[in-house]
Amino acid sequence: MLTFTIGHAAAYSYAMRVTYTAPRPLLSLVVSGLDLFSYPGQTLEHAAPLLLLIPQGTAVSFDFSPKRLNYGVLLDRVDIRMGNAHGIVEIRNHGNWTAMPMVKTVEAGALREWRNRFEQIVEAHRAPSPSRTLRAEAHVVSAILWLLDTEAAPVPRTPAGRLKALIETDPAGRESLEKLCARCRYSSDHLRVLFEREFGMTPKAYRERCRMTRAMELIGRSTLSIKEIADRLGFTHASHFSTVFRATIGITPREAIRSHRGTNILASYDRFPPTSTDKSRSRNG
Secondary structure: OOOOEEEEEEOOOOOEEEEEEEEOOOEEEEEEEEEEEEOOOEEEEEEOOOEEEOOOOOOEEEEEEEEEEEEEEEEEEOOOOOOOOOEEEEEEEOOEEEEOOOEEEOOOOHHHHHHHHHHHHHHHHHHHHHHHHHHHHHHHHHHHHHHHOOOOOOOOOHHHHHHHHHHHOOHHHHHOOOHHHHHHHOOOOHHHHHHHHHHHHOOOHHHHHHHHHHHHHHHHHHOOOOHHHHHHOOOOOHHHHHHHHHHHOOEEEEEHHHHHHOOOHHHOOOOOOHHHHHHHHHOOO
């Protein structure tokens, strides 16, 4: 689960025109009165109700009319940064960066519910109690998940992003990572550094995750044997496949078949245990 604390929360209802640099990650619900909103790469005029997630250090411009009503929540102990595409931010959880839209329009039918949630966040900050704080933090997570579920964030068109896309289209590893890096016109050593910086793990670790995701699909949705699955995923020996599967998923392929054949195993294993790379990055911040 995402780790953070709420550093400040308030509601605002006065006219203001300002260029603001977020001192900490800012989650904001704009209800009304926003005539102009500018952020890196985009300007919105007469903006509809919005949910915003603004990374620390990002400069944004607001022009609020006297009809203004918005809520602002400053978050502590969480890493949020601008992504590699316009309007995309990334949040770090368990050492991995996940992309989502920075801005989402709130439809009229959902606005009352979101106002109620942000009112509870503000009240919990004003008069904290264990139950109010827990509820407020749950509302923050709900807002982030709502942004995350808006759409599949595009793969960044960076060299590391191109390598990521190539790995995803070759889960069996039929082309070596060196060849895939060459197709991106970078050396494998240099691209490994770029990839780990952007995605929080090495290309090799990401390829293994892709292979194990495909293995889980084949276990749940086919009648293939363990050897046949290992062959499809490019493993020379079924024993090697079983070792990698258990290290990644936490159970053996035989146990997975016994428990999940004929089901959507991905629904039961939607999060991999952290790799050694993830653990190292988490310890080092």
